[in-house]
Amino acid sequence: xxQLVESGGGLGRPGGSMRLSCxxxxxxxxxxWMAWVRQSPGKGLEWVANIKEDGSDQFYLDSVKGRFIISRxxxxxxxxxxxxxxxVEDTALYYCASVDCAQTSCPLxxxxxxxxxxxxx
Amino acid sequence: xxxxxQPPSVSVAPGQTATMTCGGNDIGTKSVHWYQxxxxxxPLLVVYDDDDRPSGIPERFSGSNSGKxxxxxxSRVEAGDEAAxxxxxxxxxxxxxxxxxxxxxxxx
Numbered sequence: 001x002x003q004l005v006e007s008g009g010g011l012g013r014p015g016g017s018m019r020l021s022c023x024x025x026x027x028x029x030x031x032x033w034m035a036w037v038r039q040s041p042g043k044g045l046e047w048v049a050n051i052k053e054d055g056s057d058q059f060y061l062d063s064v065k066g067r068f069i070i071s072r073x074x075x076x077x078x079x080x081x082x083x084x085x086x087x088v089e090d091t092a093l094y095y096c097a098s099v100d101c102a103q104t105s106c107p108l109x110x111x112x113x114x115x116x117x118x119x120x121x
Numbered sequence: 122x123x124x125x126x127q128p129p130s131v132s133v134a135p136g137q138t139a140t141m142t143c144g145g146n147d148i149g150t151k152s153v154h155w156y157q158x159x160x161x162x163x164p165l166l167v168v169y170d171d172d173d174r175p176s177g178i179p180e181r182f183s184g185s186n187s188g189k190x191x192x193x194x195x196s197r198v199e200a201g202d203e204a205a206x207x208x209x210x211x212x213x214x215x216x217x218x219x220x221x222x223x224x225x226x227x228x229x
Binding site: 035037044046047050059061062095100103104105106107108109110111112113114 | 165166175205216217221222
């Protein structure tokens, strides 16, 4: 059974930093792209960032580019999101998801339960 | 940036068929995925690549995609199908993933 478990959320200040982590089990982690997706309270899903299997390439939502960094440690089956220069509008539940690029167009096939980030002064 | 348009809500009686759309420019040329999100839960992939189902997803869930509209159909709707449904594509021009705004299905 695939399990993704996020951690690291909490209360952050505008302009501050926070680091999210996700530990994966039950899948060949180093063969999967991975992604972060967020959901503001009562709102829809918003993709944040992707990273390739070997970490060689990363892609970002325009509004987080230059502020967020996605990374991974395949030896530890872990995914990270370093968030800096936080804004109030970054407040959301952040999900870690595996990306199945064995399929035609890379669906997000497994999701963690999410970790809540609140940015407020 | 690429935009996916979904109706905010759909209501359906138990046992009937729920149909929801996802509109986008030339969406028929892309592969569309659909996610179910029950209240308080993480999203769940229910249809991928327009019309395929992951293992464990009932055959009642089906998808299609042509022209400017992709469609998710739920046959013989049950109370447990009450959820928000989001469509998603991979915008290959910039390697961004794009989600629709979601459709909330209410079972009457």
